[in-house]
Amino acid sequence: GAGVSQSPSNKVTEKGKDVELRCDPISGHTALYWYRQSLGQGLEFLIYFQGNSAPDKSGLPSDRFSAERTGGSVSTLTIQRTQQEDSAVYLCASSLASSNQPQHFGDGTRLSIL
């Protein structure tokens, strides 16, 4: 079956522009996570959606970052007024449920801010 799909795979944009990153999770997965990996760093948690519960936004680095998940499926991560430090690989993962189920990752979006 289809895995987690992310688009675009690469995005180059100018500083100050807004970007939208998309994640299409595995069908039936109720939990969806966004992470990012900056150069030389580990995986940094950004936001977590679980079913219809309010998302855990505790990892979002600033109010320029937001995410939504429509209909419990597709999620969009939006970064407004991008800065150079936003350059990173943004990974999305989904799982059947939280905690004791493995996460399935997409291939990521490589975001470069000029």
Added chain:
Amino acid sequence: ILNVEQSPQSLHVQEGDSTNFTCSFPSSNFYALHWYRWETAKSPEALFVMTLNGDEKKKGRISATLNTKEGYSYLYIKGSQPEDSATYLCAFCDSWGKLQFGAGTQVVVTP
């Protein structure tokens, strides 16, 4: 902020040798411990999800143990092969379902 620490940061192994490395995590509010393998230019792939103290999991030549009381997990690779070269990530999962990843152990297996 939780401290999930992995050591060593990197290691080089000769093909055929066995190796192991550590993940340490908080012993409070524990729900699960995840291990992932992350190969270059690919996405992280789940290896194990461990929930019980004393758990041992095995997948081929790779195995893992869990000690929740003292807050550590070991990952073992037996008879390392070049295809085992990757970064191995552990992640602490609390009861809310949120994962905190360690920085990873980068393993390089040389022929």
